[in-house]
Amino acid sequence: MSRTTPENHPDRHASRFTGRTALLTAAASGIGAATARRLAEEGASVLVTDVDAAGAEKVAEEVRGKGGQARHLGLDVTNPEAWPEAIRTAQEWTGRLDLLHLNAGRNLPGAIHELDDSSWHDHLRLALDSVFYGVRAAVPLLSAAGGAVVVTGSVHAVLGFSGFPAYAAAKGGVSALVRQLAVEYAGRIRFNAVVPGAVDTGLWTDAPDEYRAQTAARTPVGRIGEPEDIAAAVAFLGSDDASFITGQNLVVDGGRSISSQE
Template identity: 45%
Template sequence: MQDQQDNGAVAVVTGAAQGIGAAVAHRFAADGAPVVLADVSPHVAATAERIRSAGGRAVAVHADVSDESGWARVTEAAHAFGPVGTLVSNAYTVEIAPAHETALESWQRQLSVNLTGTFLGVRACLDDLLDQRGSIVITSSVHAWFGLPGRPAYATTKGGLTALTRQLAVEYGPGLRVNCVLPGPIRTAAWDGVSEEDRRQSAAQTAAGRLGDPEEVAAVVAFLASAEASYVTGASIPVDGGWSIYKASS
């Protein structure tokens, strides 16, 4: 993130109250960038306060990424620091149910937050991002590539985000780089209700032999947003400890 630190550009991170989004916000702030944390959760304010207590520059905005008016508040908060140089679209929602038990309202809500929210964020921040020759990093998931039961809408949105990544990279390059990370089994609040035995089984299905930490995803996001990744665009990078390439067979 050294390039963003030097030019004073702001990093906007959605879904930043906890988990991967919070880790990304902490990482960018530690690297010197002002950070705007957007989330529907009231806990986003506490996350921003922890960053400020550690010496970083951060502000929290309570916003629903699927609501265009929320993006006006996000960009207004960002411009108090400076132009937006990095957008990390990380907000998501999920309801676990098979397709025949997924209500239309649930399907539409997941598409609105996970996929349309990214589209709205890009539109809101695009002028700044192009002016700054900035970077977008989108959080997809290994669900974009592999079928797991009970997540038809979620997987659809995550697959759509990888396609959107490629489209945006072509549409707005060379002035703007757009990349995507695909986290696998990362230890976030989504695992709170999972038993220790199921966690061990999931860890055993990775080449790394363990669950990942949000900070490990944040490190990849920070690299993709930095000048060190200046020749990387349109890429979808798994951060899954080898989950996507691991197969067990006797």
Template identity: 50%
Template sequence: MSDRFVGRTALVTGAASGIGAATARRLAAEGARVLLADIDDERGAAVAASIGDRAAHLHLDVTSARDWSAAAAEVRDRFGRLDVLHANGPGRVVPARPAHEMPESDWDAQIDVSLKAAFLAARTFCPLLAETEGALVITSSVHAATGIPGCAPYAAAKGGLQSLARQLAVEYAPRVRVNAVVPGPIMSSAWDGIDAEGRAATIRETPAGRFGTPEEVAAAVAFLAAQEAAFITGACLNVDGGWSVSTTSS
């Protein structure tokens, strides 16, 4: 493992599980001090403890402006700076339904936890990231560009996140770089409810012939956040085993 993040600090949200936990581990392994933010305090604290002294858990609901303000105070107290923010969170949080049957409250809940959360992240931390010429990486999804029946708010939110990344990349240039990672099928707790047949179908749709791992997404996040990506901003990087370019995936 390299030492790209020695002397750097990072905040990762949705960090108690899956892609967020893997990013926190990766950044810490490369030298960063990391705050793992999540609503699941027990799991978040356990992941932080397993990383060691460089990591700590912070309670943060990504939909709460108040929690984001508290996180800013915590980051300033603990680190006095912020170099990397991975704006990440849960996947689909409402049941799949056709748009005409979708309760407004479900629409709002998904948009809040996905799209509004990244806005709150940027609003809170872009000024601090600007002080360090830092990087913001947002987790989108291949479903930004490909419909799945019943998932209108998820797809719209994930598409919005890519637009937001491009917008923020321009708005905060040249001091903050903003990029998105665009995962395809990644084996995490997000797939807990999907049976063997559904998983096998997904593997058939994926040119790589398998699910990706949270660690493979974390590697892309770390790359986008690192100095070697200094000329990359406003990009949306697929980490999907070719899912989005395959004719069998839609």
């Protein structure tokens, strides 16, 4: 029997987002790009944003080439003054915003005594402050649509991994903020986080084969995740299929966080 994956799932092309608009951050590659493709396939008009404007444009062109609706915008998510323009772009394009996927973040390795102030604060601005800026700007439009926010968290928020204190702090803050916002905006906007484990994005480009194999072996399903695995979870949480789900952190890690394998 073949394994069901996000690529061959029978419901992959369901039109859950027809007539809806999604804005995605850090969408020039990896999880963000996979989510842009997935949402467009399900009928969404997708605003692809990234600090890498050229990369965002390439993803938008790819989506349009496959018959989807997409535009792109260069966006520095750490700049609070840039966010109102991004929201206005969505509003002027379709008149609505139904899903905001806040995906920015990066690993910053190093023991805490090795980090300088600038590195620590830069990391928190990217992974946590950006959520504050984005939600603050998007609340009116999301409220009008009865929309949803999905933030990309990390298993670093629930498990301890040596050498990533800034990343863990930022993603832990994301998890707590999602719960808070879900209560604060209940009945108007749903807030959830998708919490990936090891996913084969650009962060793994230079990973040694031995380390990749070890990581896969420690994961109960026997493999590292693909960006499409996370995109499928984002699409679910952002859709009406999850209309009774809010304030949750959905772990998508192949069972690693519940396994005793070392």
